[in-house]
Amino acid sequence: MRRLLLLAFLGGCQGVLTGPPVWQQPPTEPPVDPHPTTPVTELAPFEPAPLRPRLLLSHQYVNAVRARRATCW
Amino acid sequence: MLVNGLTAIGATVLKIPPSSVNDYEANAYRAAQAALLARRSQVISCTPTSSADATCMRTLATRFVPLAFRRPATEAELTRWTAVGVEAAEAYDDFVRGAEFLLAGLLQSPAFLYLDEVGETDGAWRRLTAWELASRVSFFLTSGPPDELLREAAANGSLLTDEGLRAQAARLLEKPEARAASLALFDELLELHNLDHLAKDSARFPGFDAQALAPSMREETHRVLLDLVFDSPGDFRDILTTRTTFVDGPLAQHYGMPPVSGWTRATAAEGRAGILTHAAFLSLQSHPSANSPTYRGRFIRERLLCQVIPAPPPEVDTSLPPAAPGTQRTLRQRLTEKTSASRCQGCHRVMDPPGFAFERFDAIGRVQALDDGLPIDTSGSLDERGAFDDAPGMLALLREDARFTDCLARVVFRQAVGHVDLPGEARPLKAAADAFTESGHRYQSLLVELVASEAFRSGVLEDAP
Amino acid sequence: MKPFRLSRRTLLRGAGAALALPTFDAMLDSHGVAYADGTTPPKRFLVWFFGNGVRRSLWTPTQVGTSYSLTPELAPLLDEARGIDVRGYTSVISGFNVKTQHLRGHHTGACALLSGSNIVPLPAGSAPYNSKFGRKSIDQELADVIAGDTRFRSLQLAVSKRWTRGEGPTLANLSHRGPDQPLTQNANPANVYNELFAGFLPKDPTDPRDRLRASVLDAVSDDARALQSRLGAADRQRLDAHLTGLSELRQRILALPPVITSACTLPAQVTSTNADSGGVEPIEDVSSIMSDLIATAFACDLTRVVTLQFSGSVGGHCFKVLSPSEPRDNEHAITHESEHQAKVDAAVRFTMRNFAYTLHRLRSTMEGTAGNLLDNSVVLCTSDVAEGLDHSIHDYPVLLAGKGGGALKSGYHFRSNNGRNTSDILMTCVRAMGAGLNSVGQDEGYSNTPIAELLS
Known part of the structure; x- marks a missing residue:
């Protein structure tokens, strides 16, 4: 949740989520990410992300084609 | 794309x-x-x-x-x-x-x-099938399809156990393909692919041929990474501080080092520390004719600390005026004056200080002793982490900064799964980062921990038919 | 240019072998000259885009109406030394403002001028400047309506290779079939040539290859549908896009060779790959070859919609030819240096010199008795910012060229004194193209009001 608040703050800073853009109201402190000092056990329980099909990257594609040619075909 | x-x-x-x-x-x-x-x-x-x-x-x-x-x-x-x-x-x-x-x-x-992953129901979530997991691991760690042993582990189900999965990940990391796969991420993280189009002002840097030297610049950073990850595995945070590097003839000449023939392990001059003092990074995060402390500092904030820096405000002239005729001003002085307005300060006081640390290097990564004839001030402080005198000092602070290891885990994870990590994934990612720390910051351990994490193996299907 | 020869028998054989006849086949007269029977040639749409804006004080004419004088930056439209005069074909539009939200420099203008929508900022990750279009780009809106059964629904071309790729789809691409489907531009003239004109090769009716390739694509499509059935809505759409690509490729494989006319001739083999020479891009050479290829693609009705990215927003292109012995940064860097604005001006003139050649090339390609290609085209020429120095988006530089088959007035300077919406210009394109769309853009970028003064 703290991370969410941070993201909301930074997002607001970006003029994307909420609040005025940073150049109108600069933050008084540099961004501080509380996450590294938060023990794992205090973080929210895991929620998995959506599974989505992913196109092979170009080097993966090249290697996949090459692997078929070299080892199997 | x-x-x-x-x-x-x-x-x-x-x-x-x-x-x-x-x-x-x-x-x-x-x-x-x-x-x-x-x-x-x-x-x-x-x-x-x-x-x-x-x-x-x-x-x-x-x-x-x-x-x-x-x-x-x-x-x-x-x-x-x-x-x-x-x-x-x-x-x-x-x-x-x-x-x-x-x-x-x-x-x-x-x-x-496509890596098509729909998983199979496992309580409220879905868990990748053994075959999906085999592909995900294989393309993440070796940029290629599963090999015969991995297919066997998928077929006999051993890949679905924690030990089986870790053993396969560790095995894949010993394959030569793992080296290129790791570099593919660093190319994007460090924006090294932009070296293909590196262009520098020939009047400001006479005799400097960006296109001729760019492949050597890229190779230097690659070699330092491969050395620390695979050849002599050590604390990965040393990429920010090590003076061990590799140069070929043209690069040695560029750095003013003794001549070498072919690629040679070397010790960088005092004042340099790690890959952010390589010619590749310093040239990429610069203008064609001038340094950009803002680019260099922004890179550290965004890419190494996972912080968000907003875009510059619209309808603002961001150009940096030259010093008035007859006066001498360092780039740092001119930039500080230009960005003194409060509406600039919100971002620039965050970005520029770590960038100023690199001011003793020019826009092609060579050492510069003076700036406009004036001594160069590279001192500053990194948030509440402490004060520094120069680039090695700043990078030593960055090395100890838990935000850096945390961010690294997140960025590598993004590459592995193809999405920006979500708040719900913070817990397993933090656990992987902690395990990475406990391993003595071995990069290969980070890769194995990420593969073994729940976040790598599970998912949900959104509005499936 | 040499005429491409096909024997009468080859043509007949080809015609016997396949599927739908090209629509304009029936329009040919007995001499094979297109449109001699007075039918109307198709209208074509070209987006000619350059990065980083202009200097308005040297760009915008002071007079309005038909008697405007060419300004320094527009001077290349009349270039007697090169035998180029396309001034009468070009309208200048000034005083228009981008109405969408100015969320970030370069992104806002590119997205507004090409789609009439707000950018969609992407989640930060480690690269917060990323954004995508909020909507399909105008060329794709028009392609939906006017592509017909042309071999290429649209073409995406580029001259400079150094466009920015690190800020997401908005700056990396001109054409967007939708917010999540940017279309890649091709900067390699030899590849473009091969892709465009492979279909000119006469087909051997005894070779089953194309039929079998189509069968393979059917099986591939079956696999795609099987995968699709297991996915959520957003990803079903991604597979839909893949299926559309497969179906378009299948149509191209089975299509007949283009009909050869006096205007549609096979250009000489192009070998340029747009490789750098000594670190310098062959910009002007590539621009002129791309112009030739566009003219032929239009004349042969291979496509009716083209986007050409002469130089990219925030691109790393450098017009070294302008100062071979002088220092010169990349053009984007120069725009941000207030003391170097004269160099920006030179870059804009160089850009317009290349634009003028593209128009000239269209103008010198005749379509039977139906005028020339430029008579039958609408060309939108604009940039991603008004001026690069301050990322401004008001009083935007836009040229509209061509006569749109008689629907568009040309050689006119239209100035808005009350900061009209730049999307009105897109709506003008829609009307001039005769496309039955009632509006363009969305939210602040919405428009249903074309510039009446420019429509005939």
Whole structure:
């Protein structure tokens, strides 16, 4: 949740989520990410992300084609 | 296509352009023809009894559909692809031509082109199947499809156990392909691909040939990374501080080091520390003729600390005026004056201080003793982490900064799974980062921990039909 | 240019072999000259885009109406030394403002001028400047309506290779079939040539290859649908896009060779790959070859919609030819240096010199008695910012060229004195193209009001 608040703050800073853009109201402190000092056990329980099909990257594609040619075909 | 700085994310959210469909088709026929030319007897493992022998064609399909799709084939797929081969073999009265169309078809299929992961129900979530997991691990760690041992581990289910998965990940990291796969991420993280188009002002840097030196710049950073990750594995945070580096003749000359022939391990001059003091980084995060403390500092904030820096405000002249005639001003002085307005300070006081640390290096990564004839001030402080005098001092602070290891885990994870980590994934990612720390910051351990984390192995399906 | 020869028999054989006849086949007269029977040639749409804006004080004419004088930056439209005069074909539009939200420099203008929508900022990750279009780009809106059964629904071309790729789809691409489907531009003239004109090769009716390739694509499509059935809505759409690509490729494979006319001739083989020479891009050479290819693609009705990115927003292109012995940063860097604005001006003039050649090339390609290609085209020429120095998006530089088959007035300077919406210019394109769309853009970028003064 703290991370969410941070993201909301930074997002607001970006003029994307909420609040005025940073150049109108600069933050008084540099961004501080509380996450590294938060023990794992205090973080929210895991929620998995959506599974989505992913196109092979170009080097993966090249290697996949090459692997078929070299080892199997 | 890069989205959020990573092609892995572009590959997950974008639709493919029609031109790619053309390219895949052309490549598929080329690959199939090449395979049949070079290895016909291995490919056609049965002896066709006629030019369009359906039994032998089905034997080919039975072997190659699972290989191409990286999972067992369905009966519908075997029937479909056998028919494609038979149709072509009949039309040409030639079994080999039939095999060509069969193979070329498989290489265009979305089942080959996409890592398609839908998992299987496991309580409220879905867990990747053994075959999906095998592909995800393999493409993440080796940029290629699962090898025979990994396919075995998927088939016998051992990949679904924690020990089995970790053992396979550790094994894959010993393959030569793992080296190139790791570099693919660093190329994007460090924006090294932009070296292809590096251009510097020939009047400001006479005799400097960016295109000639760019490959050496990239290679230096690659070699330091490979050394620390694979060849002499050590604390990965040393990438920010190590003076161990590798240079070839042109690069040694560029740095003012003693001449070498071929690639040679070397110790960088005092004042340099790690990959952010390499010519590659320093040149990339600069203007064509001048340094950019803002670019350099922004890079550290965004890419190494995972902080968000907003875009500059619209309708603002961001150019930096030269010093008034007859006066001397360092770049730092001019930039500080230009950005003194409060509406600039919100971001610039965050970005610029770590960037100023690099001011003793010029826009092509050489040492500069003076700036406009004035001594250079590289001191500053990194948030509440402490004060520094120069780049090595700042980088030593960064090395100890838990935000850096945390961010590294997140960025590598993004590459592995193809999305920006979500708040719900913070817990397993923090656990992986902690395990990375406990391992003595071994990068290979980070990779194995990420593979073994729940976040890598699980997912949900959104509004499935 | 040499005429491409096909024997009468080849043509007949080809015609016998396949599927739908090209629509304009029936329009040919007995001499094979297109449109001699007075039918109307198709209208074409070209987006000609350059990065980083202009200097308005040297760009915008002071007079309005038909008697405007060419300004320094527009001077290349009349270039007697090169035999180029396309001034009468070009309208200048000034005083228009981008109405969408100015969320970030370069992104806002590119997205507004090409689609009439707000950018969609992407989640930060480690690269917060990323954004995508909020909507399909105008060329794709028009392609939906006017592409017909042309071999290429649209073409995406580029001259400079150094466009920015690190800020997401908005700056990396001109054409967007939708927010998540940017279309890649091709900067390699030899590849473009091969892709465009492979279909000119006469087909051997005894070779089953194309039929079999189509069969393979059918099987591939079956695989795609099987995968699609297991996915959520967003990803079903991604597979839809893949299926569309497969179906378009299938149509191209089975299509007949283009019909050869006096205007549609096979250009000489192009071998340029747009490789750098000594670190310098062959910009002007590539621009002129791309112009030739566009003219032929239009004349042969291979496509009716093209986007050409001469130089990219925030691109790393450098017009070294302008100062071979002088220092010169990349053009984007120069725009941000207030003391170097004269160099920006030179870059804009160089850009317009290349634009003028593209128009000239279209103008010198005749379509039977139906005028020339430029008579039958609408060309939108604009940039991603008004001026690069301050990322401004008001009083935007836009040229509209061509006569749109008689629908568009040309040689006119239209100035808005009340800061009209730049999307009105897109709506003008829609009307001039005769596309039955009632509006363009969305939200602040919405428009259903074309510039009446520019429509005939």
